[in-house]
Amino acid sequence: MRRRRKALVAVVVGVAGLSLGVSFTSAAGAAPEVVSAKADGLKLIKTKTSLLGKHYWYEQTFKGLPVVNGYYAKHVTEGGAVQIADGRAAVPANLDVSAKVAPTVATQAANTAVTARANRANRAGVAGPHKDAVKQPGATSGAAQLAVIGGPNARLVWNVTSRSAEGVSRSLVDAKTGSVVESKVISDNVDGRGSVFDPNPVVSEQNEKLTDKNDKNTDELFLAQKNVILRNLDGSGTLSGTYVNVKEAKGGLAQSKSNTFVYQRANDKFEQVMVYYHVNQTQEYIHKLGFTEVNNESQDFSVNTYEGDNSFYDPSTDLITMGEGGVDDAEDAEVIWHEYGHAIQDDVVPGFGESEEAGAIGEGFGDYWAVTMSVPVSKGFELPCVMDWDATSYTSTEPHCLRRTDTGKTMDDKTGEVHDDGEIWSNALWDIHQALGRAKANKVILEATFFYDPDTSFADAARDTVQAARLLYGKAAAQTVTDAFKARKIL
Template identity: 80%
Template sequence: MSKRKAVAAVTAGAAAVTLGMSFTSAAGAAPGSADAVPANLKLIKTKNSLLGKHVWYQQTFKGLPVINGYYAKHTDKSGKVLQVSDGRDAVPDSLDVTAKVPSATATKSANTVVGARAARNRIAQPNKSVVQTPAATSGAAQLAVIGGPNARLVWNVTSRSSEGVSRSLVDAKNGAVVESKVISDNVDGKGSVFDPNPVVSQKNEDLTDQNDKNQNALFVAQKNVILRNLDGSGKLNGTYVNIAEAKGGVAQNKNNTFVYQRANDKFEQVMAYYQVNQTQEYIHSLGFTEVNNESQDFSINTYEGDNSFYDPSTDVITMGEGGVDDAEDAEVIWHEYGHAIQDDVVPGFGESLEAGSIGEGFGDYWAVQQSMPVSKNYDIPCVMDWDATSYTDGPKHCLRRTDTGKTTDDIVGEVHDDGEIWSNALWDIQKALGRTKANKVILQGTFFYAPDTSFADAARVTVQAARLLYGKGVAAQVTEAFQARKIL
């Protein structure tokens, strides 16, 4: 859908049409009318960052959400507008919002499409899991509107399958599936980790999963830690993490003592709690108090395949147990949490191919930079070293890397592969600025993203964040990192 038209009210025949646009204004040079918020918007989120306030709205039509329709205003601490992003779509006033197709019928059609696609993808990659492809199951169906030249009323159906979570748009008048896409952010082949994982802590690339068996080589890799910010309920629930469900039931101990060996499924629950709590405490240390500042729900070992994913429709991170149990590898946990971070800061993030690639690249970067304090400098750019032992031959085991040297010349149209372009840029920024300064710039830049941002637009607002936080010299270093990847 195009969102490149100026906002205006016009008459087309007898029907009034509201046109939408998408633009990013230069810092301090927002349109003169930026203080006025257009009509038919629903406030969905207000976030505060180091530079100021970020207010997000959902476009509506006759009370229904408009798919991908958004409006955001970013102001500094004095109230001065830094940027306005207008992603509203045109919807004719004459559009009828009465559904003829029942929600149950739309859900069945959506699940059929999602299940068939998941089965095809499983056949294309038969080595990724030995588990039979399960049938797609429904989450929720809600009425919504698609804007643009082919405006229509649709059922917005979420389904869960072996691919993760999919969003399908089903025409509410004729029942046709208009669009179906995976909206969860997936990682294949997640693994075990302690701090961050056995391959790194033991510097041993020969370790293997052995079907979740306890092993002396893995026992010595375990590290006793303090679990901070628990709520005292006797469960792994706290300020930043909530183990909502898990295979075999959630861990409980009235003394808040959770000590298990890795063959016990509860070990992965402790891993998720500890590593996410560490991440959120680190984010707070950078000065950010509203970057997924919530108790993030986790579902542990509840998916049999070698895959984990963040579901933005339910705000839940699901960790799979195929191969190495994904939640044994902290870098898998941190990657998925990276998706939750971006979805929290930018509602609906990932609506374009390049935005999805940025999400995957950021998740990989977030994982490896979180490893830095505990990895003793062991091949830090290697992502998910332990998880990857289940599906890579070696001698090094990496799902992906953040130092591939890829540029935009290497774009192939797959979010994980293209994400290595973005992660390499972020890795280079970290090398140039140092971990703390780089992460402040990268997180601050995220606040200015549009949901359907491009590599170039995301790079430009990251440079803008660097300039506003640290001045022209640092902004020049960030620019050079993006130029090296041919993003700018």
């Protein structure tokens, strides 16, 4: 990770092989501007406002093409203090950006590599706990776009996104040779399916014996349904509104001229309602905390459109896909909240999750967010247990949990797998939640996210969180947060 911090009023920055001119106005909080007339440089892609200041995010470009993982950020507090995060990579000035390999050829190579890896992972049992190895659907492709890899092995590549049993993958295919340079999962996945109850039948009925029964209506599950008000609909007659847009769904979009969307759980449209309701609830809560720019948009969802037992957020298209294997994922609000947690972080920090530890932070935050959103409706039932209903389809022990936020794991338990290591991070956040209370903890945690780097480490993200606690609530709160991270051996 590359991280530089210093206060500045005007500066010209450059990286070997790049010709960049960047100037910043002296007024605190004023937007920086790229002033170079050349095609090489920085492109302002997002400006965010948090409780403590403004955040300006740039994408590194070379001859008009994006540089993979290249970023530059300026954080300006209300008091005028400036923090710079520079994650640019050197690109030779003479790098040829004309492609010899067609995008269709690159796409085929990427999909072949992704399918093979997904099948290997499934056979090894890493696709999800206690799941039998079964044949998974082959990878399908999204867009292929030209991009540049910087650094000592700089080259032109096709950036191909694919959807598979692992979620969404990014493959970088050499645009000169057609070889796959890198292929990795970029979505933040969660195995399992859930309920659109509040938050799910296991919790609301406090009954670990409930089972899916192949998506059938049952008396027990009917009693778990809750009538709710769907706020902020746009009046189109579909489940689209200020914060949620059910963009596509198995069986077609739910429609009602009277905006009445009442279905039993065996109807695929039931999951659409729960996606809308629970995400809308999340944004209303975030606004209540004082944040107005934390994924403050109509988040796109694709519901029950993936046959595998998986749900995932695709940062390349800003789309959350809810799968239907096992318990339908969107039947468990904690699955929805987990995936929405990834969308939150990607919105606040463009390209978040580029290192293993950043990926683990994403998984840990997603689990934590599912748990904290469950607090008002769970009546304290098995709160640290994540996705209780979804997990009934692939766990035999009680309570049924995909993961937990109170495992007691520390950095000594780190394995290098993002979901496993995410339990270290989620445990720290859960301890902060219990010590500071729900509202204070979530203000601190969300505020700190604005200062993360895309490839942040556990330690750096923890220090950002401690700093946010100090600035928002003082030294005592900062010490409480510090103690929580020390307990997990992060600090």
